[in-house]
Amino acid sequence: MDRSLLEARFGKKFVALIDDSPLLQRDLRALARLKCRVRRWNGKHAAYSKTDINDRRNALIVIGSKGTPLDKVLQFAHEAYHVLKGFTPSYPDPKVMSRAQYLASSIAEETRAVMHEARVAEELYDKGYLVPARHLRTLVELHRGGYSAIKAEVESSMASISNESYRDTYGRYYDQHVAALGRKRLHRLEARKVVCSA
Numbered sequence: 094m095d096r097s098l099l100e101a102r103f104g105k106k107f108v109a110l111i112d113d114s115p116l117l118q119r120d121l122r123a124l125a126r127l128k129c130r131v132r133r134w135n136g137k138h139a140a141y142s143k144t145d146i147n148d149r150r151n152a153l154i155v156i157g158s159k160g161t162p163l164d165k166v167l168q169f170a171h172e173a174y175h176v177l178k179g180f181t182p183s184y185p186d187p188k189v190m191s192r193a194q195y196l197a198s199s200i201a202e203e204t205r206a207v208m209h210e211a212r213v214a215e216e217l218y219d220k221g222y223l224v225p226a227r228h229l230r231t232l233v234e235l236h237r238g239g240y241s242a243i244k245a246e247v248e249s250s251m252a253s254i255s256n257e258s259y260r261d262t263y264g265r266y267y268d269q270h271v272a273a274l275g276r277k278r279l280h281r282l283e284a285r286k287v288v289c290s291a
């Protein structure tokens with residue numbers, strides 16, 4: 094992931110902000126080693142990422158085109174955490190991980206991502222950038238109450254993409270995934286039945 098590519102997609106200011114955050118510079122180097130792709134999502138004020146926790150190479154980070162360069166850089170910091178350090182499987186196996194375990198893991202990972210984002214916001218604030226109040230509030234929470242305070246914030250906040258709580262979003266995802274797995278198993282069994290009766 095080279096700088097000219099980031100500059101072309103997100104602008105000069107985005108790259109200048111990354112240069113002023115030691116944490117983000119470290120993330121950027123790690124993402125480059127993994128050959129992580131970064132895309133712009135036109136007309137959106139949201140971000141997401143895709144990664145496989147067993148093989149983090151060729152992960153993907155997508156950042157919406159709306160919002161200030163600082164918004165985008167903080168979204169980038171958040172998604173970089175998911176890609177580099179995330180520990181929740183994208184496709185949970187219900188035989189290995191229960192719905193409750195999946196929810197707990199998802200919320201713990203999201204909490205860590207928000208904490209990383211807040212630490213980057215702090216670095217930029219210290220460099221004199223104007224950081225929006227909501228990020229400063231999270232930072233104050235982080236200093237005051239640490240992990241558990243941020244976790245409480247995550248649990249009560251809304252997911253940026255789906256407008257429902259993280260618990261509902263991840264719970265629905267788990268249910269859909271498990272239902273899809275069940276359907277696949279059924280198809281396999283039916284296919285075997287056809288083969289057997291042929």
Ligand SMILES: [Zn+2]
Pocket residue numbers: 171175203206
């Ligand atoms: Zn997240």
